[in-house]
Amino acid sequence: MRLVFGPMPYSEKAMRCVICKQGRTQPGVTTVTLERDGLVLVVREVPAQVCTNCNEAYLDENTTKHVLNTAEQMIRCGTQVDVRRYVPA
Numbered sequence: 001m002r003l004v005f006g007p008m009p010y011s012e013k014a015m016r017c018v019i020c021k022q023g024r025t026q027p028g029v030t031t032v033t034l035e036r037d038g039l040v041l042v043v044r045e046v047p048a049q050v051c052t053n054c055n056e057a058y059l060d061e062n063t064t065k066h067v068l069n070t071a072e073q074m075i076r077c078g079t080q081v082d083v084r085r086y087v088p089a
């Protein structure tokens, strides 16, 4: 999936998918793969709004921050590859 950074129009309600412009989103989970500075972080079961048509996933701001914070911890610990399950902050 694409990890969408920056301000996203986000609400608990379904929104129209901006990628395929066909589907609508519904609450679900997704797998986030983050590659940065030579490290790879895979986070499973991340809560997201998922498009029912193309499966594009949209993370809210707090969830995105939490994933990025996890990546920062990896950098500090010298970890290069990690696969983990999402744990809410």
Ligand SMILES: [Zn+2]
Residues within 6 Å of the ligand: 017, 018, 019, 020, 021, 022, 023, 024, 051, 052, 053, 054, 055, 056
């Ligand atoms: Zn879509």
